[in-house]
Amino acid sequence: MPKKNKGEFFKEGNKSDTDLRTTLNDPYFETGEDPYRECSNPNDPEDKSLCILVQDDSPFDGAVIRYTTFKLVEQELSGDDIACQYEYEIEVPPLDIEHEITNEEGKEFEKKLGEWIIEIIQKQMDKHAAADRDNNIKESIT
Numbered sequence: 001m002p003k004k005n006k007g008e009f010f011k012e013g014n015k016s017d018t019d020l021r022t023t024l025n026d027p028y029f030e031t032g033e034d035p036y037r038e039c040s041n042p043n044d045p046e047d048k049s050l051c052i053l054v055q056d057d058s059p060f061d062g063a064v065i066r067y068t069t070f071k072l073v074e075q076e077l078s079g080d081d082i083a084c085q086y087e088y089e090i091e092v093p094p095l096d097i098e099h100e101i102t103n104e105e106g107k108e109f110e111k112k113l114g115e116w117i118i119e120i121i122q123k124q125m126d127k128h129a130a131a132d133r134d135n136n137i138k139e140s141i142t
Helices: 103-141
Strands: 016-023 036-039 051-054 064-072 081-092
Touching: 064 103, 081 103
Parallel strands: none
Antiparallel strands: 016 081, 036 051, 051 064, 064 081
16 A cells, blocks of 8 residues: 655644653654654544654554643652653554554553654744843844
């Protein structure tokens, strides 16, 4: 079965509830192609939910995931751990599933989904912080 064109879901510029405790690696270190890309919901162009296209060569490659909820969970953590809860829906199934997905593959995929949403939120926070700094500098100059 030929792979579908991933570009059609890209955005310019099974439901699961997971309690995730994850350790993030350095978010500024990037290698090669990103394992996901933000996209619009192919099933509802009016939907403003966060959707991602999985492009990590896993059994879930080509799936479009829509995050439905996200919240941080208060608990005692150490180091760079972040606890969060999130739910998602699979809007478009993976491109090629040649085998039954194991529980281990499913758990690993859900861990990645948690890491990716935290990474996306961190990038948005960094972007807004940079914009605020630029505005503050401009205001102090004038």
